[in-house]
Amino acid sequence: MTGGARLGRRAELTSVAGSDGAAAAPPRNPLAGVSILDVFESAAHDDVTGTLLRGVWRTRAEREIAAAVQSGRRPALLLFDVDHFKQCNDRFGHAAGDLVLAEVVWTIRRGLRHVDLIGRLGGDELVALLTDDHELAQAARIAERLRRRVEHLSVPVPTVRAAKLAGTRTGDADHRQTTEVTVSVGAAIGRPGSAPELSVLLEAADGAMYAAKAAGRNTVRAVETTADGVTGTPVAPTSTCQARSPW
Template sequence: MDDPSSPDARGWALWKLPAKVVTVVLAVEAGAMALVVARASVPTLPDVGLAAFLATLSVVHTELATGIERARRRAAETSYFDLSSVWTFAAALLLPPLLAAAVIGVVYLHLWQRVWRPARVPLYRHVYTTATVLLAAGVARGVVQAAGGLPSGPEDVIGVVGVGLAVLLYVLVNTVLVAAAIAFTRDRPASRDLIGRWDDNALEVATICMGALAAVALGSTPGLVALVLPPILVLHRAVLVRQLEEEASTDSKTGLLNAAAWQTEASRTVRRLHRSGGSAAVLILDLDHFKMVNDAYGHLAGDVVLAAVAAELRAGVREPDIVGRFGGEEFVVLLPDLANGAAGQGQMYEVAERVRKRVAALDVAVRTPDGGLTITGVTVSVGAAAVPGDGTTLEQVMKAADVALYAAKRDGRNVVRVAAGGLPIPDIPAPRQAS
């Protein structure tokens, strides 16, 4: 098996992806190269000097933030947002395409050596990200040129609007191209996986806006561009602090919220729904005979099973649902914003049943001292309770769901049971014993 940490494995990982993903990646990279070549022109000496200055600033920026950025990459492996956009966007607005591409190349080559490679990011992802930035930079420059260039003064409204539109299109092009690659790579990705969170996008827009200000400063008073570095470094630290806070609230084995973080978020949501008169539900799920898995295959294999169950749980619930690991082999889900009455009860049961069936269908591949094997027959019992039918606070509803969970265990396991205060659900399937 290839070592994923080796340079060769990271470089050749692209060819192990589905053919449609490889096609998208290569098409975007070819498009970026074609755009640069089509717009190439002989650079002037002042432009070369400006390109070297921007590249130097980007290197200084990366060196000052290397430790922070490495930690940020380790804490958020899937993040495609990069604060180096301040320099790539400034280069796009100020330089001809060939030199802008050269600056972007220097920025991302240095990032690869100092940040991405030590964080073991696959090489093809880094090259693809560089290509998306080249295309986004080309679009941004075209918009600014169409508006007559950078604003010449406060009265140049068209120039200001052109820069603002360039910022939005830069973000849009980059986001769409990255989302396309993710969409082809993953099965039914959530919108958060495709476009990132709201605060991630806000950070990207803020960084590019600073790039626009840096470009204007370089066009009039170049020395002022040094003032960009302090706020960018502060942004690095602010982002890292937020990600470390998220890491502290995440269960390391499953990637779900840990018990304390889940209760905090779920309590806040239940209070909101109580004030607005909305409905919600709590599911408590417990793996059946999980001790037998640990005893038979070892705790490391048990951890793999927990992670696989967590993945099916995330895939089986709705996007706004709040999912956590409550401890041991127990999981919890808050289903907010359900319909009132019987319709909400039906939604609760539908989600619970969908998750139960997904877990029961699991085939978990694990490695043991005796070689690889597949664990099957993993099942889960589910207890469900509704807000406000079974209680008005999170604690009350969890107690009701816990009683329903014990009823599911008594009834043979691998079933869903609803708290006594809930409306009856027809056609509850007969228990199926875990193998």
């Protein structure tokens, strides 16, 4: 046995021996009992909202759009932006902002089918691909229904940071304040006979969402687009409600 081999063998024995010379149990595998599927599922989802991460969502959305085109369906894409979200973070802290995002996602998810794809594009921008066949007015109504669901949210957020800013007592870690939440929503759908790619739908929905913000926030705008990105004028659903800042 060479010197290097003896040293390696000694190190091996040392690693499994306790202080009294008895054999110690090998270190526990932190992934014991966790399947490869669990690992991949965890890596595919945002840890704050539970939605698909941006890259994973895009890959699956592109696949769903291709399948929809083959079957003659017109899927709709909805883009959500939480109104005045920076004010929430500034006033209550990022932990409270994360809680607000999680509640918004939970509310949106309850209003959609399990086959619809929900993702987080980044920050407070959320996206949903409605994989069934839709008309423009129908997509706008769905977006409006989801907007109303979010509008009825009351999220209890910790206000220790707010108490500090106000100069009041901050020792009570259980102190909470209920805050309201609203979203601006842009909806996009391909024109009849057109098959826009995901990037085109995203750009059209983004423009519609900014039109909703320009109209006063807490509202919906929907638009049709062609495969080459020619969009019409964003339209509102039958009834809307403009927002005030909840923060």
